[in-house]
Amino acid sequence: MKYFDAHCHVQFDDYDVDRDALIAHMQEEGVGGVVVGIDRASSEAARALVQNHPHLYSSVGLHPNYETQESFDEAHVLSLLADPKVVAVGECGLDYYRPAEVTDELKHAQKALFEQHVEVAAKTGTPLIVHGRPAKGTMDAYKDIIDILSSKKKEYGDQLRGDIHFFVGGIAEARALIDLDFTVSFTAVVTFARDYDDVVRFVPLTHILSETDAPYVAPAPRRGKRNDPLAVIDVVRALAGIRGEEEGLVQAALVDNAMRLFRI
Numbered sequence: 001m002k003y004f005d006a007h008c009h010v011q012f013d014d015y016d017v018d019r020d021a022l023i024a025h026m027q028e029e030g031v032g033g034v035v036v037g038i039d040r041a042s043s044e045a046a047r048a049l050v051q052n053h054p055h056l057y058s059s060v061g062l063h064p065n066y067e068t069q070e071s072f073d074e075a076h077v078l079s080l081l082a083d084p085k086v087v088a089v090g091e092c093g094l095d096y097y098r099p100a101e102v103t104d105e106l107k108h109a110q111k112a113l114f115e116q117h118v119e120v121a122a123k124t125g126t127p128l129i130v131h132g133r134p135a136k137g138t139m140d141a142y143k144d145i146i147d148i149l150s151s152k153k154k155e156y157g158d159q160l161r162g163d164i165h166f167f168v169g170g171i172a173e174a175r176a177l178i179d180l181d182f183t184v185s186f187t188a189v190v191t192f193a194r195d196y197d198d199v200v201r202f203v204p205l206t207h208i209l210s211e212t213d214a215p216y217v218a219p220a221p222r223r224g225k226r227n228d229p230l231a232v233i234d235v236v237r238a239l240a241g242i243r244g245e246e247e248g249l250v251q252a253a254l255v256d257n258a259m260r261l262f263r264i
C-alpha cells in the first residue's frame with residue numbers, strides 16, 4: 001500500500017455510478033482506506049462493501065448529527081466489530097457547528113452518545129474515529145472531546161486510541177490530543193487553505209494520518225466537485241510541502257501510522 005485514506009464514504013449513493021471502477025483504480029494506485037459508517041445502515045453498507053477488497057476496511061458508528069434519529073445499539077456495534085475487516089468505532093463525536101440551535105440538552109445528548117462509543121471502543125481495544133466540529137470562532141467541541149477522552153484515558157489507558165478526523169483545531173488542541181496518543185488527520189483543505197500550516201508543522205510525523213472525507217472537500221483543482229479517495233495523494237503531497245519534508249518519507253510514514261492505529 002502506498003497511500004492510506006483514513007476516512008472516506010465510498011458506500012454513499014454518490015458512487016453508485018462508478019464505485020467498482022473507482023475501487024479498482026484505488027487498488028491500481030496503491031490507495032487503501034477505511035470506509036466510514038455514519039449510522040446503522042451506512043455502517044452495514046461499508047462492511048458489506050469492503051469484504052472482497054483487500055485494500056479496504058470499514059468502521060461502525062453513529063455521527064453526532066444523527067443523534068436524534070437513531071440510538072446507540074451496543075449489540076449491533078459489537079456484532080460488526082466481530083468482523084476483522086471492521087477496524088474502527090466511528091464516526092462519532094461532537095458537532096456544535098451544524099445544528100441550527102446548540103442547546104445544553106443537545107450538547108448533553110451528543111456527549112452521552114460519544115461516551116457510549118468511547119466505552120465500547122476502549123473495552124474492545126478498537127480505535128475510535130472522532131468527528132469534532134466547534135461552533136464558529138471557538139474550540140468548544142474540541143474542549144469537550146479532550147475532557148471526555150482524558151477522563152476515559154485514566155480508566156482505560158492504552159486500550160483507548162483513535163484518530164481525530166478532519167482536524168480543524170489549533171496547536172493547543174493538537175498538543176492535548178497527541179498527549180492522549182491520538183492521531184489527527186488532515187483533508188484536501190490543506191491543498192487550498194493556509195489556515196492549518198502551523199498545526200500541520202507542529203504535529204509530529206508519528207501522529208498524522210491522511211484522509212479525504214470523500215465525497216466531501218475535493219482538492220484545489222477540483223474544488224466543489226465530488227471528491228474521491230485518490231485525492232489522498234494530493235493531501236500527502238500538500239502535507240509534505242507544508243512541512244518541508246521529503247514526499248516519499250511522509251508518504252511512507254502516513255501509511256505506517258494508519259497500519260499501526262487500525263492494526264492492519
Ligand SMILES: [Zn+2]
Pocket residue numbers: 007009036091213
Ligand atoms: Zn466523515
